Amino acid sequence: MEPNYVIQCINLTHYYGKKLVYENLNINVAEGRILGLLGKNGAGKSTTINILNGFLEPRSGQCLIYGENTQHLSPATKRRIGYLIEGHVQYAFMNVHQIEKFYSGFYPNWKRDAYFNLIDKLKITPHQKISTMSCGQRAQVALGLILAQDPDLLILDDFSLGLDPGYRRLFIDYMREYAKAEGKTVFLTSHIIQDMERLIDDILIMDYNRVLVQSPVQDFTSRFKEFTFELDRDDVELKEHPLAVNVEHLRNHYEFYTYGNETEVKQLLESQGIAYRNFKEEPMTLEDAFIGLTGKY
């Protein structure tokens, strides 16, 4: 049975001037899933977030959220979307009470207690302006507002920006627990990939102009492998072989990234008459896999 998609981007193509960002990009996010969008700087993450929020019109193609084109979202659909702007940007000229009072008028199911449960944990004075808070405190205010809004879909743009490790962990644990308990759908980006590992169900990795991976994160990490070995020479060219997704080497120490298995890689080397030693499969974190897939540069 076809899953119920909350987000559908169909043949999305966008350029900045003459520079192609991506062409015919297709993204689907099923209801209740947490999807992490990864990519290097300039790969198109922010472009995608802006299109999803209706702040950017793609050159062609369209994104649908709950079946509505994101360029013309109705107020009812906007009400179902919680949006965290990169850097936890909020109305910094307000204090925590003013901002709660402001937002509460827009959302009929506003959960005041959810907000103040989080805010009460902050060591702030009641009338302290958000502009005078630390980045972690601001993140908690932004998170509290989203929890009070109780949206069905959360779009979190680089949620880890500026947060120290403790707050990042708190944010991730809170978000995962909340999303899974309440059946929320989450679309997020982050520069810190180790954060994603604890949080996401599905992964979408973008490189310049294309999508490299879109799958459940478990599928990706179990299929994508790194093998290391040493060769006698340091000028062996292996990148062109279809089995190789990426090959990096430092002198004669080679890192071979592939969706193949150990036997296939060894057969490749042997078929080319390449002598190797110290061949082994390296355990990889999601971050290792991301770098292996996209390259270090």
Add this chain to the structure above:
Amino acid sequence: MTILKHLIYKEWVKTRWFASIALLLNLGVLVYIFMSLRSSFLSAGGVTYLSALLTYKTQFFSIYRYIPLGIALLVGISQFAPEITDKRIKLALHLPLHNLRIIYTMVVYGFVLLALCMIPGILIFTGLISIYLPAEITLPVLQTMLPWLLGGFCAYFLIAMIAMEPVWKFRFLYLLVSYKVLSLFFMHLPIGNAVSLLPVLCLVTCLSSIAPVYTSYRFNKGQL
């Protein structure tokens, strides 16, 4: 209605101190002009002073010329600077309302606030100067001040337009155009000679009120 009330609440939090300063500035300058007029009237004698005014067409209120512009800057900048910092306007546009309604609630709020800062002061001022000056002088005084007031409103709309523009180079371009447009409102004309210009200035002010729609549309389309 509740939603609009909450939207206006945000605008109020941003602007309340600046609006208070603007209101005091307006009243302060008008009171100063009135006190100077009264003092001159009493010291020179009524007939002498009135004949000097009629003969030399002295603009005893010329200090007021750029006050509406200053008030528009105070209100406009306090309202829109926080919105363009960190592209915070995205938060407003994400609210569950149609974007045009959000933008126009903000702009109409600023317009009403500006009117509240300026109009009551002007009405009181008119009443007070009528004690000393005949209608033949009061009316041209108001006709001379009206372009400045319209200039304040027009400046406010242009600030909103510039704030919503997503591209900095266009902001500079709009700034130059705005400077030229606003100079129409602050020309140094003899008392009462601005009457023929008033319809044009009203039209320019009305047109400038729709300018923020254009730039907010550009913002929404992500024009670069």
